[in-house]
Amino acid sequence: MALIVQKFGGTSVRDRTRIYNVARIIMQARAAGHQVVAVVSAQGDTTDDLIAKAAEISAHPSQREMDMLLATGEQITIALLTMALQELGVSAVSLTGWQAGFVTDRAYTKARIKRLDTERVESELARNRVVVVAGFQGLNRSEDITTLGRGGSDTSAVALAAALHADRCQIFTDVEGVFTADPRKIRRAKKLKDITFDEMLELATCGAQVLNNRSVELAKKYNVELEVLSSINPVPGTVVKEETDVEGMLIKGVAKDTNVAAVSILGVPDVPGMSFKVFGLLGQRNINVDIILQSTGRDGKKDLIFTVPRDDAENALAVLEANKARFGGGDISVETDIAKVSIVGAGMQSHAGVAAAMFEALAAQNINIQMISTSEIKISVIIEEKLADRAVAAIHDAFIH
């Protein structure tokens, strides 16, 4: 008998049919002799509908009241799913975030879990019940309702699995697992049997949206084995864990991220402290800088080129223009028609020539590389956006057979 935490997202519980589908998945786990804690999100578009209701009332509603409002979404799902389980003869009980013991900090709409008091959940498990928990929400020290932000239900599930020392945390979603590339675009994309936490984090950062990053970080920290699988097709998914088979695949995935813009500052004085001035300004405004390229100095000047999320490009340009005098008044420009294409895989640490093979695949397609960035388990290149899909296909072909 194992203890399994199963998380079901909004699409998986969007209507009566899907709720019964989820109830049957839980029933099967019970029939196999397991204890189950189910963590659920709000149904389908419920959260968006609630946000629209608030927007009707106020352009800038208080965050405390937003959390009070949004927390009703999951509360509706837990009641309905529990009713469905009971209708199927499965003993079950629903718990809101605060009933399940989620204690968070005060950061409304993006709270972080500080503590999890699992007595109630454990006592319900001891009564042989399936415990259906509202994801995404908790209670702060003032006994006010908080939410963990979008994707927070994944984090709730992993935190519960860690606190309960669960044997596995299954994240049910509308895809069958983690693929080597977007299967809607790359016909030959393969579903991975397993992937390490670090690879998963790099893939997510590189634009592959399967798991919420905070939940993967938390799973890595507490070594909670995750499984990503489909709530519709009952086939094995992808296991995310600390270490995978050393003889496994060299490259775990090829990802494309188009939320990228390149900022160039030409003719910056080649003196110490210039980079600090530029990146300090951006950091103060919470603008994340990703890849940085710096030319070698010539005539006492250098060029600085770096990428930021495309969403932040306008903000970045505005703050840099306003403070131009502080770094020598060089020409500032922004380029937005670019994309980042990355390959991720822990195997590349011990295999030479991965970068060369990637660049070769791009050269064969006549694709020019504008910037390069590497980590121990990742290589990213910046190229023209319109060439990105072709680049992904070529790289995928080169590495994954």
Added chain:
Amino acid sequence: MALIVQKFGGTSVRDRTRIYNVARIIMQARAAGHQVVAVVSAQGDTTDDLIAKAAEISAHPSQREMDMLLATGEQITIALLTMALQELGVSAVSLTGWQAGFVTDRAYTKARIKRLDTERVESELARNRVVVVAGFQGLNRSEDITTLGRGGSDTSAVALAAALHADRCQIFTDVEGVFTADPRKIRRAKKLKDITFDEMLELATCGAQVLNNRSVELAKKYNVELEVLSSINPVPGTVVKEETDVEGMLIKGVAKDTNVAAVSILGVPDVPGMSFKVFGLLGQRNINVDIILQSTGRDGKKDLIFTVPRDDAENALAVLEANKARFGGGDISVETDIAKVSIVGAGMQSHAGVAAAMFEALAAQNINIQMISTSEIKISVIIEEKLADRAVAAIHDAFIH
């Protein structure tokens, strides 16, 4: 400066416009220097929509899960109303039933308030905030969410007013107050300036649906002065209190109740214990008997005629037929085309001739009285249903000028 509890029903908060209307009513009370606690219901049809969602899942959902589900309705309203108040510049905070300290028994879907811990509400009032509380809901000792049943928000408001020693409890609704008769039918119906708790209770029992009976009982018990008034038309409403002006109106209202059926059992043996057998059977099935008429015995037999809610008539007939042998096998029949017409007024205690004047008004219309029932402040008659509206008009004309 007074402390006022203001309760707003589902119609009063059904959409953005109505929510802002309510926010402005609260803002006016604040501007007049009062502290305000607002108790609200779920918006418009929200509760019915949630019940329909549950019905899709299960024909007989668990009552605990129903309460978990339904409690989201008021939680949505408190967040939206608080946002509207803040948008108008009024400092405000929302509290769910459990945050506001409502502790109830375990009777899911029809819980009774056992205790009210008002520290949180008082501390928010001390911070000069309007406190917006979810009506209809509380928490039981197991820390599970309960609801007080339909109309429970009135009860929440009165309980809060009592616990906080509020100066007044205002029940805002879609009518302007309590009328001497249904103003949609009796053109000359007058709005009452005031009415006693007892009169209000009798009127409610006689079919006038303005206030939930439990809330009036609670207001009487703790002597909370109630005011029933319109959330749309800003005119004085009706005050419900312990004593009204002794020189006031003799009769406070004429009411019609068509949820009535008469059950006749003919030829019951005229021996002790027969009534107990009949009414004991009905009591066990929670069927309330209202007016009872018993013929004098003749030839060792008597007839028993009594009224029950029309909704329960079939059940009553079934249980009596099944147990016929126990009370002598007399003929059992049910008549459903009847109505109860009542006049209510504490003044009739000290005025002779009220009953005579009522019967005279009916006689002048050639309306036959089938049964009569009186209390200190009420006279009810059972007549043919199709004559009920004419009877109400005639009686109203006779007493209210």
